[in-house]
Amino acid sequence: MVAIIVFSILLLVGIGAFAMNVGRIRANILLGRDVDRTDNKSERFKTMALVALGQKKMFKRPIPAVLHLMLYAAFVITQIELIEIFADGLTGQHRMFRGSLGGFYTFMISFIEILSILAFIATFAFLARRNLLKIPRFTMKEMTGWPKLDGNLILIAEIILICFIFMMNGADEVMYQRGLSHAENLGDGSFSFAVSQWVGPALFGGMSDSSLELVERIGWWGHIVMVFSFLNYLPFSKHFHILLAFPNTYYSNLEKKGKFTNNEAVTNEVKLMMDPNADPFAAPAPAEGEVQRFGAKDVTDLTWKNLLDSYTCTECGRCTSSCPANQTGKLLSPRKIMMDTRDRLDEVGKNIRKHGKDYDDGKSLLTDYISAEELWACTSCNACVEECPVNIDPLSIITEMRRYLVMEESKAPSELATMFTNIENNGAPWQFSQADRLKWKDEN
Amino acid sequence: MSELLKVPTMAEMMAAGEVPEVLFWVGCAGSFDDRAKKITKAIVKILNKCDVKFAVLGTEESCTGDPAKRAGNEFLFQMQAMMNIQVLDAYEVKKIVTGCPHCFNTLKNEYPELGGNYGVIHHTQLIQSLIDEGKLKVEGGDTFKGKKITFHDPCYLGRANDVYEAPRQMLQSLDAELAEMKRCRTKGLCCGAGGAQMFKEAEKGNKEVNIERTEDALEVKPDIIATGCPFCNTMMTDGVKNFNKEGEIQVMDVAELIATAADL
Ligand code: SF4
Ligand code: SF4
Secondary structure, eight states: OHHHHHHHHHHHHHHHHHHHHHHHHHHHHTTSBOOOOOSOHHHHHHHIIIIIISOGGGGGSHHHHHHHHHHHHHHHHHHHHHHHHHHHHHHTOSSTTHHHHTHHHHHHHHHHHHHHHHHHHHHHHHHHHHHTSOOHHHHSGGGSSHHHHHHHHHHHHHHHHHHHHHHHHHHHHHHHHTTOOSSOOOSSSOOOOTTHHHHHHHHHTTSOHHHHHHHHHHHHHHHHHHHHHHHHHGGGSGGGHHHHHHHHHHTOOOSOTTOOOOOHHHHHHHHHHHOTTOOTTTSOOOOTTOOOOSSOSSGGGSBHHHHHHHHHOOOOOHHHHHOHHHHTTOSOOHHHHHHHHHHHHHHHHHHHHHHOTTOOOSOOHHHHTBOHHHHHTOOOOOHHHHHOTTOOOHHHHHHHHHHIIIIITOOOOHHHHHHHHHHHHHSSSSSOOGGGTTGGGGOO | OGGGOOOOBHHHHHHTTOOOSEEEEOOHHHHHOHHHHHHHHHHHHHHHHTTOOEEBOGGGOOOOSHHHHHTTOHHHHHHHHHHHHHHHHHTTOOEEEESSHHHHHIIIIISGGGTOOOEEEEHHHHHHHHHHTTSSOOOOGGGGTTOEEEEOOOTTTTTTTOOOHHHHHHHHTTTSEEOOOSSOGGGOOOOSOTTTGGGSOOOSOSSOHHHHHHHHHHHTOOSEEEESOHHHHHHHHHHHHHTTOTTTOEEEEHHHHHHHHTTO
16 A cells, blocks of 8 residues: 555656656747748658658668667667556556466567667667767767766666666566466466566576565666656756657758748848838838847747757767868867757746746857857758758758848858958959859850 | 850840740859859850750849858848849749759749749759750760769758759769769768858868868779869869869869760
8 A cells, every 4th residue: 555655656746747847848949939830741740750750860870770779669668568567556466467468468578678688788889889989979079067977877777777677577587486476376387578587587596585575676666766767857868859859850841951941021121122112111110029130149039940959959969970060170060059059948948937038147049158150160061950860950040140140240250241242232252243244155 | 166155145035036945044153253164164065055945144143142141141142032033033034054053052942932933953954854855965975984983962952952863864974983982962071162151261170171072082083073063163173282183183063074075
């Protein structure tokens, strides 16, 4: 009875806290400007199925893709076992589905055990890759401190979780063989789970009845505590991508990558300027406070999709390792653009919850997090967008911030300002006269 | 040779009561840059050879606004776009072929929202279809026999618009050896000119992007580096010079290679 109460409290607190964290992140994302991504539902589902569920883009790099798949499969399939654990926990029974599901039950648990072993191997490989092999994308500037710890913590947690699973199943196996298990005795002498029927007796075979009971309970409770901790760790970690990868790929940009967004506020003004008959006072002036900035200075000037991108980022660095600017030693790193956006958004969200909606902390994404030098190094080559395994678009953030620099602050590098003047005066980025545009025809 | 080039303007065509099949959008580089002008002429030679009824805007053409847009100057871009759309619509243009992937991308993807709707293709797509239709025969295949050619994907043709095959198919008709760089197609590395970088010094770093890219190309030991963009051409040409290889390696536009092979 006590166990049932403790379990129920754990369940409520675990899920309640998770819901709160998700709500907080959702509110943060909705601080962004609106953008319509509701069209073309079938194409969107297809993209989500291929990229998020099918991990299509991961397979551009096969070795990490296979290791990642082991972890991912174990993670997804293990959730099925949770159903029974919840049911057992709330009713005080033990392995309550085994009797009714019979052979299928043995198959499922065996499957989970095998995946767990694969995940165990993958986890060690990942830890070694992160910490022993000097892979440049894991050792860059933005990957020190919390991001590095975050990457390792989750791997260690995974190892602990898997140990708990085998303590739980292994000790229970030995108990079942001795006729002590709390599971219904079907008179078959063994659970026959693929891994624990061997591992159990090998590790715990020599233990006394009471120690076995203890090991089994530590495994069971440890497992469930890990699951709830993991759930509540997710929203503070890059591992939130496990969930956000789905909406993020669903709301992907389905246009050609070369198509930059059209700035409609600008369109209206340009139309007024170009039309000699237009009455500049005809258009109603936007109400005070509603005036939108051109481009983005802070996270609230970005779209909600940009902000969703930032929470989805796995910090894998595939974008940065393919970025021509970064590879040639420039300050720009598209991964850092995404991490900065997320960190600033967290900060803005916190401020709003603490001090109210209109609080200004005097900081902004531009300059306090991302410098103009980073922004101007981008060649708009789309390599980062192409590489990202969860369809994040760092380039659109870079472009919006360039727009702010140029249109609101007139802070383009001087050569670019000259280029603008040339286009304005001569219709070409260089100082050639438009009247000479056809001269090539007669030259040799 | 150049007196043989037929380059009618839209205005001339209109005066003669004729309607061209396609407008050839030359672009700023193709009009003013000495190296790029040669590419423009190669494209014209191919169009002339195949009797494609085309016209240029000539002095009525103006920058598409691409470099302004990539640099964040949306005002300037939209001004350029709307002026160009007025001109294009006045001539009732339906189909455009461009000599530059940047013009191609901007006209094709970014003009529609401002009211300019045209069928836009890149010159590699047009030339490939001329070959497919049998209108263009590339018979002087010997010119490139035994030569090794590698193709550098322009970002605004490849990743930006998913055109990877047309230029490669063109090269295949040359009877040369086509060697891919280790970073090609979707993984192709930028030449360093995009995003308005062409018009400014690079930010502080430890290398120029075009040098990094030229190293990729040199690895396959090519005789010719082919590309489909006047800006990539400049960047790769400079890169080759940096390694003092300009005597051994040529940087050519696919249109030039086809024109040479077809004895134009
Ligand atoms: S688009 Fe910009 S940030 Fe992205 S890879 Fe290219 S240069 Fe780097
Ligand atoms: S933006 Fe994408 S590619 Fe870059 S670090 Fe984040 S998840 Fe990886």
